[in-house]
Amino acid sequence: MRGLIGHLGQALAALTLLAAAGGAQAEVPLxxxxxxxxxxxxxxxxxxxxxxxxxxxxxxxxxxxxxxxxxxxxxxxxxxxxxxxxxxxxxxxxxxxxxxxxxxxxxxxxxxxxxxxxxxxPEQSGQPLAQNPRTLPDAAVGRRVTVETLKVLATGEEAR
Amino acid sequence: MKPHVHFREIEGRSPGYWALFGLFGILVLAGLAAAHYMETEGHWVTGMSNQIVWGTPHVFAVFLIVAASGALNVASIASVFGKARYKPLARLSAVLAVALLAGGLAVLVLDLGRPDRLIVAMTYYNFKSIFAWNIFLYTGFMAIVAIYLWTMMDRMGRPYGKAAGLAAFIWRLILTTGTGSIFGWLVARQAYDAAIMAPMFIVFSFAYGLAVFLLVLLPAYGWTGRPLGAELLRRLKNLLGVFVAASLYFVAVYHLTNLYAAEHGSVERFILLEGGVYTRVFWIVQILLGGIAPLVIVFHPKLGTRRAWIATAAALVVIGGLGQMYVTIIGGQAYPLVLFPGKEVSSTFFDGVVAEYAPSLPEIALGVGGIAIALLAVLLAIRVLPLLPERLDDPLVEAQAAAAGEGSGGRTEAAAGSGEAAPASGTAG
Amino acid sequence: MSGTDTSRRRFLAGGAAAAAGLLVAPGVMLLPVARARAPEEPASEAQRWGLLIDTTRCADGCDACVRACKTENGWEGHGRPATDPQWIRKVKVRDPRTGHTQSLPLMCQHCRKPPCVDVCPTGASMRRADGIVLVDKHICIGCRYCMMACPYKARSFVHEDVHDPKPHAPRGKGTVESCTLCVHRVDAGRVPACVEACAAEGNGAIVFGDLKDPRSEISQRLARYGGEEIRADLGLDTGVRYLGLS
Known part of the structure; x- marks a missing residue:
């Protein structure tokens, strides 16, 4: 049984190679x-x-x-x-x-x-926050200064 | 001597057959197209919202699933309750049950937010969820009914017929309990949260299933020119009447119980009096068309003997059933959640107001597609499998009953009425 | 990772939070309510996170908490109120007999016995060890049974494509979502966005904290002033409590 599966496996591998070769001819680039x-x-x-x-x-x-x-x-x-x-x-x-x-x-x-x-x-942390209002941290939206706002102002980045 | 009941496939070559085949096929394709549209666009293109989360597809799907378990009743009456005269109908009954369930499940799955994750539903289970139980109840139902069908159609299976029939009957009772409990066990909503919903759904299933069965049986015999006895029909339509009456009884008890509790007064006022479309659907479609009208027809001394009228009564029961599901499922969600009992609430998220819902075309197409899947499956099955007896005229059926030691119990004029057993006019098979 | 390293990290995180508590905005005292766990440490049953909402301090017409949540978790809608998501909403409650009105924010109540978790067929609807109820969108099939079961209408179904979701708050079409109690912030030792916004607004109507820690501000306030659950009759033991209901 195992021998048969082995043969089948080899046959499959050969077919895959053939297909790959065919694929290369059809110019599917890696x-x-x-x-x-x-x-x-x-x-x-x-x-x-x-x-x-x-x-x-x-x-x-x-x-x-x-x-x-x-x-x-x-x-x-x-x-x-x-x-x-x-x-x-x-x-x-x-x-x-x-x-x-x-x-x-x-x-x-x-x-x-x-x-x-x-x-x-990924988040683009280098980007100034003001340019992307969607990532503006909520703390910066509030009207009063909070710890978060201070952190944002200090680092230019929302704390993770 | 007991005459032999001979089962034979229908020929299925007439233009009528292919016309039906084409019609159901187109409806199935339309349903699939609708599902594809809803999945790629997102459900915002349907009538559903964050207030009405289960819409028209669920109305059709739950109806089909409830009718599926009921369609098996004819077979159960024969094998569980030993009524031999229904035995020749048992094969169709079993196949119809599986077909209806498949149609209902297809709608349910295609309306999921992520139908591509069906495999997840099959591999991750939360056994506290009725939905999770239902996955087993539905697949198990199909398997058990398939075995049951095998015991009916294969000589080797015959000894197990009684056991398989009993298993299928018990399974279907549990299955419909599960379907009713999907709603009955929801504490959040005023219209649900009632233990009576499980038995009520079982009784509904008796009526809906038998109605669909009659709507398949009558044309299957009429249009193929096979004889169908008047006495057999008389018994079936009387049974339908009893089931419809029992359904009305359960609906009455459900609403009376709610009316008695002050807490539920306003949801009852909504459904029964002030709910606009839901009130109209409840009284006109569910009660009048789906309950009282079929009762009048089937027990009317003249109309109750005419096939067209029996078919009309069965069709009305189906329409009433869809109306019932609409009121239960959509009406039950349209009534606002009670967040603060006794207080008025308002918000930007529709708190305290009746949710609006209008069925959209894709939702209706998907629901109708589910019915078409079931009917297409039956249409194919009766063509390739020997499911329908060649003859179901009264002398043959009564001889079956007599051989099994049952009295005819029927009216003697039934035999005289068997003149009606002559093939109805119409296209031959 | 050695044990000492872990404890050092915890100490540092605690120190940072304590420092944050000292830096107060005018009229607002931000207490160190949450302590960041080490990243490899799982959420524990030793905690149960909750909110206490003082309805007497919640201003009618103010929706700072809603806006903050929207910005934080990126559930901006498409101008279609019926199908747009709503993780948190302001609800106005009026007693028709007395005319007494109240305003309060309503979101996922983070029940200890959540109906949404019971009914979910796949286990996508789940309750974390520390009491935060979440949707595991990896295995959510979008059946919406949880939405049928929730007595608070706290959950939304994502009806349309989502563009550019927040990395800390993934959300996608065809699944169900709701308030996460800003689990990404809680795990980092911070308070939920709504709490912060309410404080920044000067109302300070929402207190976040550990219901199981008797020294926490939320526990002490609950002990002193009490606190009610919405639909307490359902016996769900919610993690969000309200002051000044009824």
């Missing part, structure tokens, strides 16, 4: 993976390629249901490093092939469910 910020990822690349969805799934349950807010496998942190803009361009959205996640997911034809609710881009 995904161009956008460059990330930072020196290295939180896990080795091959571990990430294979298991990123497991890390994210684990993290999402830990964070939402238990209130654990470690950063290592957090989607926010992924996006913070990996979703980067080319000079002079805005950050790519998830429906663009320049978006880190979409680049591979489009190629692999795997639908991402994350960005139905999550923002697909």
């Amino acid at each position: 995904p161009k993976i956008p460059k990330a910020k930072g020196e290295k990822c939180v896990e080795p690349t091959d571990v990430m390629r294979r298991n990123h969805m497991k890390f994210l799934l684990h993290q999402r349950d830990d964070t939402l249901r238990r209130g654990i807010r470690t950063k290592k496998h957090s989607l926010k942190e992924c996006l913070g490093c990996h979703v980067t803009a080319e000079p002079g361009k805005p950050l790519p959205t998830a429906d663009s092939p320049d978006h880190f996640c979409s680049a591979c997911h489009r190629y692999a034809a795997v639908k991402i469910d994350c960005f139905g609710c999550h923002n697909d881009r």
Whole structure:
């Protein structure tokens, strides 16, 4: 039985190669993976390629249901490093092939469910808040000076 | 000697058959298109809102699910209560039950905010939720009725028929208890939060299910030219009358109980007197058209013997049932939540006011699509499976009953009335 | 992460919060009500977060809390009141016999026995160990049974596409949402946006804190002045209490 499965596996691999070769002829380019910020990822690349969805799934349950807010496998942190803009361009959205996640997911034809609710881009902390009223912290909206307002005025950024 | 009841597929080659097939097919496609539209645009394009969260699709879906369990009754009467004269109808009864449930569930699922996450509903369970139980009750119902059908249609299954029939009967009672309790166990809303809703839904299901069964049986025999006995019909329509009367009784008890409690006075005034469209639907559609009119028809000495009138009575019960669901589901939500008993409340979020709702075209298309799914499934099933007896004339049916040791119990003129068993005019199968 | 490191971090967070308590705006005393947990520390049953809303201090016509929540959590609508979300709303209550009126904010009451959690088929509607009731949108199928079950109409169904949601408050079409008690802020040792806005407005009608800590401001106020639940007859043991109802 195992032998048969092995043979089937080989046949499947051969077919996949053929299909890939055919694909190359039809000029489906390999995904161009956008460059990330930072020196290295939180896990080795091959571990990430294979298991990123497991890390994210684990993290999402830990964070939402238990209130654990470690950063290592957090989607926010992924996006913070990996979703980067080319000079002079805005950050790519998830429906663009320049978006880190979409680049591979489009190629692999795997639908991402994350960005139905999550923002697909990191917060742009460098951007002056006044230019983007949607991210204006609530403290700055109030009429009186509060601790929050002071923090905002001091750091130009809402406390996390 | 006991004459043999012979089951045979209908031919299904007439233009009439294909016309029905095409009609139901188009309605199914329209329903799917409507669901796709609602999902891509978001539900703001429907009539629903944050005040009326379950709209027209739920009216159709809950009706279909309630009717599904009721449609199984004819089979239950035969195998659980041992009335052999209904035995030849049991196969259609079982298939119709599964088809109606499938139609209702399709509507329910397609109206979800995230129907693409159906797999989540199948893998994550909160066992305190009646909805979670219902997922098992519905799938279990389909499985049990499928086994029940096998015991009826396969020689090998025959010994298990009685057990399967009993299991299916108990299961369907639990299932409708679950459906009624979806509303009955909601403490938040004035129109719900009543233990009577579970048994009331069971009684509704008897009436709605039998009405749909008659609406399938009559054309299935009339349009194919197969004989259908007047005595059998007389018994079925009398049964429908009893179920409709029982439904009215439960509705009366529900409202009288509420009227007695000062706390519920205003919600009752809303439904019974001042609720505008809900009051009209309650009195005109649910009570008059869906209750009193069919009772008058089926127990009328002349009208009650005519097939067209029996079919009309059954159709009225279905319309009344949809009206009942509209009043229960949408009327129950339209009445504002009582946040501060005895006080007047107002806000920017419709507190203290009757919520507005108007069914939108996509919602109606989805609901009708669910009915079409059920009917299309039945139309296909009776063509490919031997579900319908070739003949259901009175001598044959009564012989079945006699062989099982039952008295005819019917009026003797029933045999004379069997002249009506002659094929009704119309297209042949 | 070693134990000492954790406690040091906690100490620092506590110190920061205490410092925040000293920096007061005119007429407003911001007490260190919440202490940030270490990120790896789960929410605990040792706490139960709640709000105490003083209706006598809640100004009629003021909607600072609503605006603050909208900005914080990004649930700006589309100008369609019937289908737009409403995590928090101002409700006017009038006694028809006496003409006495009150104004109060109404949001998710964070019940200890929440009907929305009971009825949810998938477990998406959930109550965190520290009492915050949330929707796990990862497994919400949009059936809206929770909205049928909630006696406060606290939940909204997302009827349309959401553009550019806040990273700390993800929200998406086809799922249900409601007040999160600003869980992202609470976990960071801060108070909910509505509380902050109400204080900034000078009303200070909302107090946030730990109902299980007898030394907390909310517990002390409850002990001194009492506090009522909306629809207390339902026995849901809400985490949001009101002063000056009835």
